[in-house]
Amino acid sequence: MTGLGVASAPIIGGWVIEQGSWRWVFAVVVPIAVVAFVLTALRVPQSNDPDTPPLDLLGLGLSIVALGTLVTAIIQGPEWGWTTEGTLGLFAVALITGAAFVAWELRHPDPMLDVALFGNLRFTAASGSVTFAFFALFGFIFLITQYFQFVLGYSPFESGLRVIPVALSIAIASITGTRLAVRFGNKAVVAGGLLSMSIGFAWVSTASPVTPYAEIIGQMIFLGLGLGFTSAPATEAIMGVVPANKAGQGSAVNDATREVGGTLGVAVIGSVFASVYSSALMGKPGWDQVPPEALERAEDGIGLALGVVDAAAGQVGADTAAVLADGALQSFMDGLQAGCLVASGVTLVGSLMALVLLPARPALVHDIV
Numbered sequence: 001m002t003g004l005g006v007a008s009a010p011i012i013g014g015w016v017i018e019q020g021s022w023r024w025v026f027a028v029v030v031p032i033a034v035v036a037f038v039l040t041a042l043r044v045p046q047s048n049d050p051d052t053p054p055l056d057l058l059g060l061g062l063s064i065v066a067l068g069t070l071v072t073a074i075i076q077g078p079e080w081g082w083t084t085e086g087t088l089g090l091f092a093v094a095l096i097t098g099a100a101f102v103a104w105e106l107r108h109p110d111p112m113l114d115v116a117l118f119g120n121l122r123f124t125a126a127s128g129s130v131t132f133a134f135f136a137l138f139g140f141i142f143l144i145t146q147y148f149q150f151v152l153g154y155s156p157f158e159s160g161l162r163v164i165p166v167a168l169s170i171a172i173a174s175i176t177g178t179r180l181a182v183r184f185g186n187k188a189v190v191a192g193g194l195l196s197m198s199i200g201f202a203w204v205s206t207a208s209p210v211t212p213y214a215e216i217i218g219q220m221i222f223l224g225l226g227l228g229f230t231s232a233p234a235t236e237a238i239m240g241v242v243p244a245n246k247a248g249q250g251s252a253v254n255d256a257t258r259e260v261g262g263t264l265g266v267a268v269i270g271s272v273f274a275s276v277y278s279s280a281l282m283g284k285p286g287w288d289q290v291p292p293e294a295l296e297r298a299e300d301g302i303g304l305a306l307g308v309v310d311a312a313a314g315q316v317g318a319d320t321a322a323v324l325a326d327g328a329l330q331s332f333m334d335g336l337q338a339g340c341l342v343a344s345g346v347t348l349v350g351s352l353m354a355l356v357l358l359p360a361r362p363a364l365v366h367d368i369v
Contacts, residue, residue: 006137006167010145010160019155019368060112062101067260070094072298074267078274113256114249117241125357126237127253129190131261132350133230136197136343138262139269140204140223143336150302151209151329165217166224173228181233185360190237193229195353196222201344205337209329226347231258237358269339277335281305284327286320302332 073090080087084188104112118124141163148159154171173193181189200207200222207216235254242250278299294312298305305328313321 004167004171006163007168008142008167010141010163011157012160014156014158014160020318023126033203055104056108056110056112059101059105059108062097062104063112066094066098066101067263069097071263071267073266074271078271078278113253114246117253120241120360121357122237122359123241125354126186126190126234127257129194129230129234129350129354129358130238130254131264132346132353133194133197133227133234134258134261135265135268136201136347137227137265139265139339139343142270143267143273143339144204144231146302146332147207147336150306151332162213162216163220165220169224170228170231173225174232174240177229177232178236180229181236186233186237187355187358187360189229189233190358191351191355193226193231193233194225194347194354195358196229198226198344198351200226201340201347205340205344207336208333209330234354234358265343271341272342273335273339275335276338277302277331278333280334281328284324284331286324287327290324298328302328305331 001025012028014026016028016060069090073087073094076090077087097126100113105115119128144163145156145159148162149155155161177189177193200219203219203222204216207219229324238254238257239247240249281295281299287298292296294308298308306325308322309321309328312324316324
């Protein structure tokens with residue numbers, strides 16, 4: 001299902017954008033959500049937990065504030081400055097509310113999240129592996145779509161089609177990954193998957209405006225196979241820790257690790273990219289002569305930078321405009337390289353963590369029950 005999502009969403013989203021406005025991307029999700037809601041209400045059975053606890057509203061609120069302020073601080077850091085009062089204040093709020101969330105969950109009789117589960121190294125390592133994998137994947141998609149559109153010149157729909165190799169690789173590896181885990185063990189497969197992602201990101205960091213798409217396919221296959229090999233066995237490891245009547249909570253933690261990892265991936269890798277991109281842009285020929293308002297706009301993204309160049313081409317001449325555009329593209333590639341190296345480092349750390357902490361074998365059925 002993850003593979004289907006990775007494949008279909010960029011294609012559908014790209015097509016919708018080309019037919020109308022980017023705002024319609026959000027509207028398209030509404031009927032899908034309605035259908036999922038109705039099918040869930042009709043077909044999904046009730047929890048196996050005979051003592052279904054009430055909703056932990058305070059824990060829910062604290063988790064929202066902690067994650068929301070953390071992501072906001074990371075995203076706004078490049079623009080506000082990493083040492084400004086606003087950024088540091090948000091980090092402080094995230095730290096305080098995060099600690100309060102953990103303290104509350106530990107003492108609450110019916111916690112939203114049983115924090116004590118993370119005392120089990122198998123559970124922690126598996127959750128961390130999924131988080132690291134989706135951290136890197138979402139950050140990669142955030143950058144690669146811009147690379148396809150603004151550097152290689154593909155349309156949004158064409159860019160979506162070119163992400164298909166990642167999706168196919170995820171789907172294939174998710175199926176074969178569970179079989180390999182039974183034969184070789186969770187430790188080897190999950191660690192190998194994260195290592196494959198690390199190699200893939202390191203390879204992507206060498207990309208340039210003239211990299212052939214055939215080479216990019218090879219890079220994406222490494223990434224997709226790595227994610228598939230990581231997510232399925234790691235999910236088994238997470239579910240194998242919780243008792244059967246708490247399977248819903250284990251599943252929720254598994255989903256949450258994906259979403260938290262993806263959110264932080266876009267925020268962190270995007271911020272690294274933005275910091276490197278804007279700093280590099282200032283050092284490119286001609287950009288130090290651009291009016292402050294136009295320069296500030298160009299620093300917000302490669303698409304806006306190229307728009308500034310197009311708007312000024314009539315005044316500065318074709319040659320100067322070409323120099324400015326080339327500088328913007330080089331700055332984008334600098335940011336892309338930095339972001340991919342961060343993703344490569346994160347997945348490498350995840351691979352080592354899985355190698356040390358994950359059990360060698362999947363849990364047996366009688367162990368789970």
